[in-house]
Amino acid sequence: MLQKPRNRGRSSGHAESVRDSSQGGDARAPRDCVAEEAPSTSRGPGGSQGPRGSSPQGARRSLAAPAVGPRTQKQLELKVSELVQFLLIKDQKKIPIKRADILKHVVGDYKDIFSDLLTLAAERLQYVFGYKLVELEPKSNTYILINTLEPVEEDAEVRGDQGTPTTGLLMIVLGLIFMKGNTIKETEVWDFLRRLGVYPTKKHLVFGDPKKLITEDFVRQRYLEYRRIPHTDPVDYEFQWGPRTNLETSKMKVLRFVAKVHNQDPKDWPAQYCEALADEENRARPQPSGPAPSS
Amino acid sequence: MQGSARRMGVMTDVHRRFLQLLMTHGVLEERDVKRMQKHCYKVHDRNATVDKLEDFINNINSVLESLYIEIKRGVTEDDGRPIYALVNLATTSVSKMATDFAENELDLFRKALELIIDSESGFASSTNILNLVDQLKGKKMKKKEAEQVLQKFVQNKWLIEKEGEFTLHGRAILEMEQYIRETYPDAVKICNICHSLLIQGQSCETCGIRMHLPCVAKYFRLNAEPRCPHCNDYWPHEIPEVFDPEKEREPGISKSNRKSLRSRRH
Numbered sequence: 001m002l003q004k005p006r007n008r009g010r011s012s013g014h015a016e017s018v019r020d021s022s023q024g025g026d027a028r029a030p031r032d033c034v035a036e037e038a039p040s041t042s043r044g045p046g047g048s049q050g051p052r053g054s055s056p057q058g059a060r061r062s063l064a065a066p067a068v069g070p071r072t073q074k075q076l077e078l079k080v081s082e083l084v085q086f087l088l089i090k091d092q093k094k095i096p097i098k099r100a101d102i103l104k105h106v107v108g109d110y111k112d113i114f115s116d117l118l119t120l121a122a123e124r125l126q127y128v129f130g131y132k133l134v135e136l137e138p139k140s141n142t143y144i145l146i147n148t149l150e151p152v153e154e155d156a157e158v159r160g161d162q163g164t165p166t167t168g169l170l171m172i173v174l175g176l177i178f179m180k181g182n183t184i185k186e187t188e189v190w191d192f193l194r195r196l197g198v199y200p201t202k203k204h205l206v207f208g209d210p211k212k213l214i215t216e217d218f219v220r221q222r223y224l225e226y227r228r229i230p231h232t233d234p235v236d237y238e239f240q241w242g243p244r245t246n247l248e249t250s251k252m253k254v255l256r257f258v259a260k261v262h263n264q265d266p267k268d269w270p271a272q273y274c275e276a277l278a279d280e281e282n283r284a285r286p287q288p289s290g291p292a293p294s295s
Numbered sequence: 296m297q298g299s300a301r302r303m304g305v306m307t308d309v310h311r312r313f314l315q316l317l318m319t320h321g322v323l324e325e326r327d328v329k330r331m332q333k334h335c336y337k338v339h340d341r342n343a344t345v346d347k348l349e350d351f352i353n354n355i356n357s358v359l360e361s362l363y364i365e366i367k368r369g370v371t372e373d374d375g376r377p378i379y380a381l382v383n384l385a386t387t388s389v390s391k392m393a394t395d396f397a398e399n400e401l402d403l404f405r406k407a408l409e410l411i412i413d414s415e416s417g418f419a420s421s422t423n424i425l426n427l428v429d430q431l432k433g434k435k436m437k438k439k440e441a442e443q444v445l446q447k448f449v450q451n452k453w454l455i456e457k458e459g460e461f462t463l464h465g466r467a468i469l470e471m472e473q474y475i476r477e478t479y480p481d482a483v484k485i486c487n488i489c490h491s492l493l494i495q496g497q498s499c500e501t502c503g504i505r506m507h508l509p510c511v512a513k514y515f516r517l518n519a520e521p522r523c524p525h526c527n528d529y530w531p532h533e534i535p536e537v538f539d540p541e542k543e544r545e546p547g548i549s550k551s552n553r554k555s556l557r558s559r560r561h
Contacts, residue, residue: 078385081362085383088318128358129318130311149312152338 304354322466375509375538398433417495
């Protein structure tokens with residue numbers, strides 16, 4: 001199902017020729033099945049809209065006013081809407097969203113205002129849904145959503161579960177890594193997990209394939225870093241916290257989790273406690289703002 | 296001017312948590328929605344009075360308006376239970392599914408959808424769907440695999456299975472009604488009472504008009520001699536009971552009329 005060509009040869013006001021010629025048709029081409037199934041012009045601005053005054057200072061309070069040229073307010077809103085939904089759906093999989101994918105699947109020929117769109121989408125995500133759009137690492141051009149609402153135990157029952165039991169395993173591994181000085185060998189991880197009845201080679205009732213979960217899924221989701229230790233024989237790997245972990249939780253939170261498991265107090269581990277405190281102080285310092293892409 | 300007359304509501308963490316949870320579920324029955332609403336109030340605003348659900352949702356929808364999505368209320372076709380889902384108003388949609396399923400899986404869904412729409416009963420048999428696996432776009436799929444994909448659709452609430460036959464889940468109807476009406480304008484069936492998309496229902500044997508089961512229940516309630524609203528002929532089917540949320544049980548058709556139950560799906 002092809003997209004109806006939007007804005008082609010449409011004189012929705014002044015100077016659209018600048019945009020048309022610079023964008024051409026190519027930006028539209030790479031859209032894949034997402035767009036194929038979602039021709040966003042079905043009820044959209046397509047043919048029925050007509051040239052509307054492109055005054056960005058429209059009646060709509062909900063959008064700030066990027067100076068955009070000939071696109072109508074409604075077209076912009078639709079584009080922001082697509083972007084918001086794309087980010088929400090992609091983030092459900094917990095896989096960081098690449099800027100290139102955003103450009104390819106959603107932004108298309110609006111790429112001249114990419115960072116404005118992203119800012120608007122981020123604002124909506126925060127205000128409407130309570131998610132903060134953040135870049136995984138500075139200049140990485142990948143993004144994740146952080147939930148600004150605290151997880152609450154009862155959510156799980158109201159949610160009827162699709163929630164992840166694997167989070168428990170992740171927390172254990174994160175705890176292990178931190179307590180061992182922020183780096184741990186894979187062999188040590190399995191030594192520990194074996195005591196809990198979790199084995200790299202055996203299917204687990206709750207976690208399925210623990211080896212795949214820890215060495216592949218959590219790594220892909222950027223919760224863990226997994227690196228080969230050179231010159232080891234047999235080959236060994238080491239684990240560290242991944243960038244998502246630092247964004248979603250903190251050393252103090254993980255220390256508290258470990259303490260709780262042992263029925264002790266975080267201060268019972270003075271070295272780790274100091275480290276966690278220093279980390280908290282760092283976080284309290286004002287951060288560079290916004291998700292706006294770093295280029 | 297779209298909705299500019301409507302004052303835009305205000306989002307608080309109560310509303311945000313509600314939205315997040317609704318999105319996780321995909322679709323929820325009304326009583327669960329109410330429970331969820333109370334839960335969200337409890338977490339964020341213990342002392343506030345819980346808004347009436349309709350007002351609560353209207354408030355959220357006025358904020359969602361600029362994003363061209365809304366929380367939509369529908370009714371299950373088989374027994375009239377109210378359900379809620381977050382649906383897309385602007386883009387048509389197999390798009391929400393598109394991120395969860397591969398190209399060949401989406402195509403399988405499309406094929407099943409077409410069979411369902413074309414069928415008289417609103418159901419497509421597993422066999423008929425599976426016979427189409429060779430025609431799927433994308434990676435080649437075996438029938439065994441296709442069976443599992445169909446089960447995935449059921450688990451994710453896009454399809455319902457009854458005795459080896461598949462029909463659309465209320466969620467799919469809520470989300471895709473517009474898409475379906477636009478894509479299959481000649482094949483779609485519409486309910487004579489509520490004018491919405493109809494997949495399962497009863498039909499008049501004389502003039503062919505159709506009605507949803509819950510619409511039949513409401514229309515003929517307390518009517519001893521049900522007659523077709525269009526041609527006035529005697530309505531030949533058993534009239535189901537209206538769903539009563541107080542009683543919270545499925546509206547029944549008395550057992551002695553099981554035979555005419557089969558004739559519903561002719």
